[in-house]
Amino acid sequence: MKRIVAVIRRELGIWRRRPIYLVGSVAVMAFCGIFYLTLLKDGVPSGLPIGVVDYDNSTLTRNFISQLDATQLGKVVRYDDFRQAREDMQKGQITSVCVLPEGMFADVQAQRQPEFTFYVNNLYFLGGSLAYKDILTMINLTSGAVQREVLRMKGVNEHSIMGRIRPVDVDVHLIGNPTMNYGAYLANMMLPGVLEMVIIIIVIYSLGTELKYGTSRHLLDTSGGSVTTAVAGKLALYTLLFTALGFSLVFLLYRWMGFRLAGSIWNMLIGMLLLVLSSEAVGVLIIGCVPVLRFALSIGALFSVFAFSMTGFTLPVEAMPAGVQGLACMFPLRHYYLFYVQEGIFGTGFAGWHMQTVYMLMFLLLPPLVLPRLKRAYVNLNFPKK
Amino acid sequence: MKENYIRLWLRDFWGIFTHELKTIFCDGGVLIIFFVAGLGYPLLYNLVYRNGILEDTPIAVVDRADCSESRRYIRKVDATRELSVAYRCTDMEQARRLMEERKVNGIIYFPADFGERLARMETAKLSVYADMSSFLYYKNLLMGSEFVMLDEVGQIQVERYSAAGFTGQESSQLVKAIPYGENLPYNRTFSYSIFLISAILLLIVQQVMFYGMSLLAGTAREENRSFATLPDSLHGRGVSRVVFGRGAAYWLLFMGLGIYIACIVPALCGFPQRGSYRDIVVLLMFFVTDCVFFCSAWSTFITRRESVFVLLLFMSPVLLFLTGFSWPTSAFPQFWKWFSYLFPSTFGCQAFININTAGCDLPMASMHLRALTLQAVIYYFLSCAAIYAENHVIRKRNAA
DSSP states (O other): OHHHHHHHHHHHHHHHHOTHHHIIIIIHHHHHHHHHHHHTTTSSOOOEEEEEEESSOSHHHHHHHHHHHHSSSEEEEEESSHHHHHHHHHTTSSSEEEEEOTTHHHHHHTTOOOOEEEEEOTTSHHHHHHHHHHHHHHHHHHHHHHHHHHHHHTTOOHHHHHHHHOSEEEEEEEESOTTOOHHHHHHHHHHHHHHHHHHHHHHHHHHHHHHHTTOHHHHHHHTTTOHHHHHHHHHHHHHHHHHHHHHHHHHIIIIISOOOOSSOHHHHHHHHHHHHHHHHHHHHHHHHHSOOHHHHHHHHHHHHHHHHHHTOSSSOGGGSOHHHHGGGGGOHHHHHHHHHIIIIIIOOTHHHHHHHHHHHHHGGGHHHHHHHHHHHHHHHOOSOOO | OHHHHHHHHHHHHHHHHHHHHHHHHHOHHHHIIIIIIHHHHHHHHHHHTSSOOOOOEEEEEEESSOSHHHHHHHHHHHHSSSEEEEEEESSHHHHHHHHHTTSOSEEEEEOTTHHHHHHTTSOEEEEEEEETTSHHHHHHHHHHHHHHHHHHHHHHHHHHHHHTTOOHHHHHHHHTSSOEEEEOOSOTTOOHHHHHHHHHHHHHHHHHHHHHHHHHHHHHHHTTOOTTOOOGGGTTOOHHHHHHHHHHHHHHHHHHHHHIIIIIHHHHTTOOOOSOHHHHHHHHHHHHHHHHHHHHHHGGGOOSTTHHHHHHTTHHHHHHHHTTSSSOGGGSOHHHHHHHTTOHHHHHHHHHIIIIITOOOGGGGHHHHHHHHHHHHHHHHHHHHHHHHHHHHHHHHHHO
């Protein structure tokens, strides 16, 4: 125990001399927190530029354009010809182009069914999908309005008109994110992902620099020759630091920002603690397997960048190729995500997420496997330093 | 005299250029980053996002109405590409439990009066519950149920108008008062991979170069050398040949890597390539030049070999968001818009998306190319200034 305290003291001294540890964790998390929460603070983007080419210039088309412009989502940009609009769409300056054909109003009056055409650039995903939805809603409403006029003229009463125009209606309920807040959706996973990245990199760096600068024997002297004590001492300090960061993150997301959480925030803290512990275990595993700082860091970097994709919160894992799906369980962030889905979206509590805690705890079995190897490296210093 | 200067400049340039290439190829860590990450990462992303489309999202159906219309609706939903009816439940409680167990990602609920309302020619409502843990579940649920709804609406309307004495022609004119044609020219199926990979490819070029160059700058510092040493014969007046000489080494390597990432990888993976190769190569020339100066300017701040990973790895996802591939740039807060102008990837990735995937030609990408050029000029002078300052410090230290 005394040894562990000595190792912690030594590590604190390193922190004082080299600010990189605190900058690389606290400052990075602070920057990312500010970045993701301010960039996406609106939740749903508004004022998406939608191009309109109006060849008709009638009351009907002007009405359509002003209604499209009046939606929260869209902002109409007018064009004189289609070519110009198409080029701007290709350049990504507008999300979509609506073409209102010549003689549209007259054709509608005469029931000649004029065709309305629209083009959407969905290479810019969110803007494209939202513009698509917005235009589709608008054109269906306009079509409905035309029907209503005809039915009114035929003398059908208002009550039955609604039944005729809209015989079936869909009521959509969004479980876990009722306002479709894109910012909350992304920040909920991006920020824990950054934390996982920080943990893996810092743990590798902290254990690896001992090798690189040949200070590992001094570390072992401090810990009384036991690599377990040395690693435990270092990790005790880092666990404290990262848990503090993780807990602040949970409170930031679900208290301060007020993102929706179906379950309890205290349970999220359990999930966060497990994410911290399992990510540390992954860090130790990597530096233990490859006791060369630069290789270990490269591997850690590849692993933690890749974790964002393999979590499956954007493209779900079941849509990935079968051979890749199994790999997802190698990433602590994946289990944290599944934990969050149970607690944050469905609020099922322990019954829903207990298996995820088991999986995350299983990561803790990994470091003991590599400690003997790490010890040999620490004692012999027989790996390239550069 | 003039000729002499040019010859000297070229000789120094050549010396620095070959020296830099030697340094790169003698450093295992840098080679790993340049070649394993540079060659492997684009393939890895293509592999993971190979399908890119989520199909047949399992849903549960709670049919309290049990009428022919609701059954028809369910059959149609099951037939859509987006959704597949995995379970039929007797009540919401059961469906909710299935959703919590993640056996289904959505629920469609038909209230008991669904058929009755349709028979009374009123609006019949049905409810859809979407699991928001991934937006693609929501998208599938929304699109699947809305497409079927629009189809059903059309069919029921025709039935009702016929019942009211309209002829077939009249009722179809009414129901489809304004028929519409939708075109999603660049990404017809809303494929996640097409939009993500278009954005990510050039970002890989920039990040790989940045990490590699910073690693070398850090190594040089650790070994008490400096990446910026000027040829001794010059007495500190040869800043431009150092910047160009080092830059040329990276430029050469990364034009090769860039052509691989931007032309060969998409072809290998069957990714849409609507731009011409010539245009892409021209874009790469601008982009790689800009990246070289960008990286040599910023890598001067790196003092130790590995610290770039600890301090700046988190920037990769941040830069990806700053390209505006997901959250639209038109909705960026002002500050982040300006911040994004600091990075070549913001313009490079957008230009690549537009040229490669949306089929722009070069004149249409001129705005982005101009921005890249301006950035390159600014970063060129910044890296000159950095090297000048570095040499100043070194000379002072040597004098002391």
